[in-house]
Amino acid sequence: MPHRSPDLPAVLAWIEQHLDEPLNVEAIADRADLSPYHFSRLFSAAMGRGVMAHVRGRRLVRAAQRLTADPDLRLVDLALDCGFDSQEAFTRAFARVFGVAPGRFRRGFSVTPIEGQYPMTIPDDVAVAVTRLPDLVALETLTVAGPSARFDEATKAEIPQLWSKLMGALPFKGQAPSWTTYGVVWNVDRAEGSFDYMAGVGVNDDAALPLGFAAKRIEASTYAVFRIVLNGGAVHPQIKRAMATIWGELVPASGLTVADRPDFERYDSEFAPTKKGAVIDFYLPVEV
Numbered sequence: 278m279p280h281r282s283p284d285l286p287a288v289l290a291w292i293e294q295h296l297d298e299p300l301n302v303e304a305i306a307d308r309a310d311l312s313p314y315h316f317s318r319l320f321s322a323a324m325g326r327g328v329m330a331h332v333r334g335r336r337l338v339r340a341a342q343r344l345t346a347d348p349d350l351r352l353v354d355l356a357l358d359c360g361f362d363s364q365e366a367f368t369r370a371f372a373r374v375f376g377v378a379p380g381r382f383r384r385g386f387s388v389t390p391i392e393g394q395y396p397m398t399i400p401d402d403v404a405v406a407v408t409r410l411p412d413l414v415a416l417e418t419l420t421v422a423g424p425s426a427r428f429d430e431a432t433k434a435e436i437p438q439l440w441s442k443l444m445g446a447l448p449f450k451g452q453a454p455s456w457t458t459y460g461v462v463w464n465v466d467r468a469e470g471s472f473d474y475m476a477g478v479g480v481n482d483d484a485a486l487p488l489g490f491a492a493k494r495i496e497a498s499t500y501a502v503f504r505i506v507l508n509g510g511a512v513h514p515q516i517k518r519a520m521a522t523i524w525g526e527l528v529p530a531s532g533l534t535v536a537d538r539p540d541f542e543r544y545d546s547e548f549a550p551t552k553k554g555a556v557i558d559f560y561l562p563v564e565v
Contacts, residue, residue, distance in 0.1 A: 280381070283310070284309075285320070285323055285525065288305065288308055289345075289414065291305075291308055292305060292331070292332060293333065293335065293459065293519070296332065296335055296336050296339060297358060299360070300329075300332050301329070301468070302317060302329060302467045302468045304318070304434075305328055305330075305332075308493060312535075313367070313379070313467045314467060314535065315467070315528070315535055316328070317465065317467040317468075317470065318465070318520075318524045319521070319524035319525050319528075320470075321367070321430065321470045322517065322520035322521040322523070322524045322525070323521040323524075323525060325430060325517065326430035326470055326471065327429065327430055327466075327467075327469050327470020328467070328468065328472075329466065329468040329469060330430055330469065330470055331456065332431075333360075333370065334374065336359045336360060337359065337370060337371055337374050337375070339359075340355050340358075340359050340367075340371065340379070341371075341375060341379075341382060341519045343355060344379055344382055344383040345382075348383065351545070352364050352368070352379055352380065354505050355367065355379070355452050359370065360541075361483075367379070376549070383554050386503055388480055389451060390434075396457070396530050401542065403517045404503065404508070404518070405506075405507070405508065405515040405516075405519050405522075406505070406506040406508075407503055407505045407506070407519040407522050407523060407527070408503070408504055408527075409501060409502070409503050409504075409523075409527045409531060410501075410502040410503070410504055410558075413499050413500065413501060413563065413565070414499070414500045414502050414560070415424040415493075415497070415498075415499045415500075416497060416499075416500060416560075417497050417499060418494065418495065418496055418497045419479060419494075419495045420479065420480055420481075420482065420492055420493070420494050420495070421459050421461055421475060421477035421478065421479055421480065421492070421493050421495060421541075422477050422480040422484060422490050422491065422492040422493070423439070423442075423443045423475050423476045423477030423490055423491075424439045424442040424443060424475070424476060424480065424489055424490060424491075425439065425461075425473060425474060425475035425476075425477075425491055425493070426439065426474065427464075427471060427473050427474075427475075428471065428472060428473075428474055429469055429471035429472075430470045430471075433474075434513075436460075436474055436476070437453075439474065439475070440476045441477035442476070442489065443458070443476040443477065443478065446487040446490070447478065449482065449484070449485060449486070449487055450485040451480050451481045451482075451483055451484025451486075452478055452479070452480055453478060453479030453480060453481070455479065455545075455546060456478070456546035457478070457479060457543060457544065457545055457546060458476070458477065458478050458531060458543075458544045458548075459475070459476075459477050459478070459479070459541045459542065459543055459544070460474065460476055460477075460541060460542035460544075461474065461475045461477060461493055461539050461540075462474055462539060462540050462541065463538075463539035463540075463542040471509055475491070475493050480492065493539070495538075496538070498536065498538055499562070499563055499565045500560040500561055500562055500563065501528075501531060501533055501560075501561045501563050502558050502559070502560055502561075503519075503523045503558070503559040503561065504556060504557075504558055504559075505519040505528060505557040505558075506554060506555070506556055507550065507552075507553070507554070507555045507556075507557070507560060508553055509551060509552060509553030509554075509555075512550045512551075516542075516557070518560075519557075520559075523559060523561070528561070532561060533563040533564075534563060534564040535562070536562040536563055536564050538562040539562070540561045540562060541559075541560050541561075541562060542558070542559055543557070543558045543559075543560060544557060
């Protein structure tokens with residue numbers, strides 16, 4: 278089913294008004310009139326964390342505010358109000374976010390810095406040029422090999438380490454001669470915003486993979502291609518902004534149905550991330 282462009286600020290406001298109620302990705306996506314898969318990718322691109330990670334963070338921020346405002350509030354009641362099964366689970370989650378247990382927090386800590394980590398609104402934008410190329414592209418089955426790992430919103434800043442491992446091992450026997458590289462995403466967990474990511478290069482079936490590398494087969498698919506043109510500045514904020522534009526504006530405007538298959542960034546052999554005008558093509562599988 279084609280998607281319309283969602284009003285994400287309105288959805289964020291709705292989440293804020295319903296934090297005391299049971300929430301899940303499906304219910305929130307339905308509010309946005311989007312599929313859970315599409316909405317999860319849009320939300321993560323725009324907010325920098327998964328849908329339910331945002332919900333938990335906002336609940337913990339509210340809990341911290343209540344702790345400082347009501348000295349008689351029992352922790353077990355607060356835990357249940359925040360959707361936790363026990364006071365112990367609430368205490369562990371609270372300490373991970375605020376660095377101290379709830380009991381100590383209520384004796385003089387401030388909620389303000391953490392409020393900024395879990396904003397109620399969309400973070401400030403970074404200008405970047407991104408457009409959808411006019412034609413769909415059909416690609417044959419492709420095998421990519423490289424280091425891979427599972428990431429979430431808390432760990433995805435470590436993705437560049439995979440690229441360092443990849444580049445340090447090139448070339449190797451069986452590597453495709455073009456030196457084109459790929460950032461492949463699959464197994465996206467809609468609720469947690471977690472996913473598998475590989476920094477890889479095209480390989481032949483008989484490639485001798487370096488230690489720690491794995492092969493990922495990407496079946497033949499049809500793709501919508503979105504071109505990101507970098508401005509010479511920091512790459513990560515530009516890609517983040519580009520993905521928000523792709524998922525929040527260009528995909529809904531396309532009228533296409535996104536397929537639940539691996540998508541990937543494609544970097545040609547001349548790619549230089551700090552060069553103004555450097556191009557990244559994002560391949561998004563679609564149903565035809």
